[in-house]
Amino acid sequence: SASSTSSSPLDFPYVSPPHRNLMVDLISTVETRLGSQLLPCTLPPDVQSFQNQSGNTHGCLHIRSGHKSSPIDFIFGSWLHSELPTGEALNITSLSAYLSPSTDAPNFLMEVIQSSPTLLILILDLPPRKDLVLHPEYLQTFYEDTKLDTRRQLLDKIPEVKPYYSSSLYLRSVVSPTAITVRIEADAGGPGRLEEIIKYHLDPIAKVVLGTWLDQCACVKREVGETQRAHLQNRDKLIKSKSIEIDLEPNFPRLFGRQTADRVLGSIQQVFFKM
Numbered sequence: 001s002a003s004s005t006s007s008s009p010l011d012f013p014y015v016s017p018p019h020r021n022l023m024v025d026l027i028s029t030v031e032t033r034l035g036s037q038l039l040p041c042t043l044p045p046d047v048q049s050f051q052n053q054s055g056n057t058h059g060c061l062h063i064r065s066g067h068k069s070s071p072i073d074f075i076f077g078s079w080l081h082s083e084l085p086t087g088e089a090l091n092i093t094s095l096s097a098y099l100s101p102s103t104d105a106p107n108f109l110m111e112v113i114q115s116s117p118t119l120l121i122l123i124l125d126l127p128p129r130k131d132l133v134l135h136p137e138y139l140q141t142f143y144e145d146t147k148l149d150t151r152r153q154l155l156d157k158i159p160e161v162k163p164y165y166s167s168s169l170y171l172r173s174v175v176s177p178t179a180i181t182v183r184i185e186a187d188a189g190g191p192g193r194l195e196e197i198i199k200y201h202l203d204p205i206a207k208v209v210l211g212t213w214l215d216q217c218a219c220v221k222r223e224v225g226e227t228q229r230a231h232l233q234n235r236d237k238l239i240k241s242k243s244i245e246i247d248l249e250p251n252f253p254r255l256f257g258r259q260t261a262d263r264v265l266g267s268i269q270q271v272f273f274k275m
């Protein structure tokens with residue numbers, strides 16, 4: 001149906017063209033590949049797009065749940081723009097996909113946080129959904145055989161790329177051994193340098209990681225026993241609530257005011273926990 005292939009209204013208006021093109025390309029790749037398995041976004045319009053009283057902070061959120069028969073739990077894309085008192089702007093763009101307990105394959109996570117024209121943080125990973133020490137075959141299948149670490153090593157070669165350590169030890173524990181968590185400071189090369197790194201390095205690498213997730217995680221049948229499924233359900237629930245707690249709860253009330261933050265977080269929880 002038309003709704004299954006509708007391009008999402010996420011137009012990422014506040015970021016540079018290479019950054020916008022990357023996000024739009026990734027979302028259209030997901031919608032093309034998985035659109036037939038996804039329900040349309042059912043968030044209220046004032047949650048799909050929201051802003052603070054003074055209108056200097058805007059957010060846009062698009063979440064599509066998978067059909068009951070689909071291994072996709074939901075996929076969300078979002079952008080957040082906040083003008084800082086210094087005149088600079090904070091831009092956060094994200095694309096995440098959560099799989100349902102019918103499969104134990106990894107999820108997909110990408111967050112790009114830009115806090116100045118020359119400083120960008122990239123989190124790009126397939127977060128594991130099973131303990132890698134207890135399940136070495138899981139490490140082999142999703143992280144060794146897919147050669148994901150070569151992408152991380154490629155990025156490492158760029159002089160402006162440095163490791164990024166989230167202030168949250170919990171989030172550091174959630175990502176995979178091949179996770180890309182970097183900060184890119186490109187002030188030396190002038191304003192165009194950061195756009196160049198996004199266009200020629202982040203773009204192709206993000207597309208390979210998403211392609212790996214689509215081919216090896218979202219579209220592959222995995223056998224999950226009853227007890228394993230219950231364990232997965234619990235683990236997924238914990239990660240979802242911790243992500244909201246760490247990502248959103250510290251910032252949303254401050255950025256949007258209590259009323260808007262409560263409305264948006266309430267809607268997110270309804271979709272995340274199928275309430």
Ligand SMILES: C=CC1=C(C)/C(=C/C2=NC(=C3\c4[nH]c(Cc5[nH]c(C=O)c(C)c5CC)c(C)c4C(=O)[C@@H]3C(=O)OC)/[C@@H](CCC(=O)O)[C@@H]2C)NC1=O
Nearest residue numbers: 078080092094113123166167168171174243244246247251
């Ligand atoms: C599962 C593994 C995860 C990892 C590894 C992870 C990483 C990080 N996210 C951060 C943030 C972040 N993300 C989003 C998008 C978003 N998140 C959710 C969650 O359900 C929804 C529903 C949406 C769409 C609305 C916003 C709005 C936002 C912030 O404001 C916050 C940030 O940038 O502050 C500067 C950072 C916080 C910790 C830190 O400062 O180090 C850190 C980099 N977040 C994970 O979930």
